Amino acid sequence: MQAYIANAESKWRPIFNNIMSFREAGEDGPPGFRVIELKRYINDGLKKDKVSDADVSDIFVDLDVEGKGFVSQQVFVKEMTKLPRKEAFESAFDMKxxxxxxxxxxxxxxxxxxxxxxxxxxxxxxxxxxxxxxxxxxxxxxxxxxx
Ligand SMILES: [Ca+2]
Ligand SMILES: [Ca+2]
Structure with missing residues (x-):
C-alpha cells in the first residue's frame, strides 16, 4: 500500500508542475495554481474537447479544499490520490x-x-x-x- 501511494504521488507531481507552467511568464502568483492556470492547462494543455468555465470552476473548487483561491502541490497530490486510494482499499476489503x-x-x-x-x-x-x-x-x- 505504501508503494502504491508513493507511486501515485510521483505520477501527480509532474502534472502539478505542468499546470503551474501555464502561469504567464514573469507573472507573480501564489505558491499553487489558480483557476486561471487550471483553465489554460485543461483547454490548451490537454487539448481535450472544450471544457466550460463552469466545469473548470467546479473542478477547481473541489481541489481547493482549503478555500485559499489556489491549490498547492501538497493539496493537489493529496486530493488526486484520494479517490484511487479509496477504491484500492475497497477492493482490498472485498478480496479478503x-x-x-x-x-x-x-x-x-x-x-x-x-x-x-x-x-x-x-x-x-x-x-x-x-x-x-x-x-x-x-x-x-x-x-x-x-x-
Ligand atoms: Ca469491529
Ligand atoms: Ca466475511
Whole structure:
C-alpha cells in the first residue's frame, strides 16, 4: 500500500508542475495554481474537447479544499490520490471478505495474510488495530479508516 501511494504521488507531481507552467511568464502568483492556470492547462494543455468555465470552476473548487483561491502541490497530490486510494482499499476489503458477509473476521484476515506470506502474529496485530470497536469483526467503515 505504501508503494502504491508513493507511486501515485510521483505520477501527480509532474502534472502539478505542468499546470503551474501555464502561469504567464514573469507573472507573480501564489505558491499553487489558480483557476486561471487550471483553465489554460485543461483547454490548451490537454487539448481535450472544450471544457466550460463552469466545469473548470467546479473542478477547481473541489481541489481547493482549503478555500485559499489556489491549490498547492501538497493539496493537489493529496486530493488526486484520494479517490484511487479509496477504491484500492475497497477492493482490498472485498478480496479478503471470503464469505461475502460484508465483515472481515479474524480468520478471513489470517487467511488473506497467509496467502501473501504474512505470519499469524502480524495478522493478529493488524486485526486488533483495525477492529476499533473490538467486536471481533472488521467492518468496511473500520477498514476504510486506514485510507
Ligand atoms: Ca466475511
Ligand atoms: Ca469491529
Amino acid at each position: 471478505d471470503f464469505n461475502r458477509d460484508g465483515m472481515l473476521s479474524a480468520k478471513e484476515i489470517q487467511d488473506a495474510f497467509d496467502l501473501v506470506g504474512v505470519d499469524k502474529e502480524r495478522s493478529a496485530k493488524f486485526f486488533k488495530q483495525v477492529d476499533t470497536n473490538k467486536d471481533g469483526k472488521i467492518s468496511k467503515a473500520e477498514f476504510m479508516k486506514m485510507v
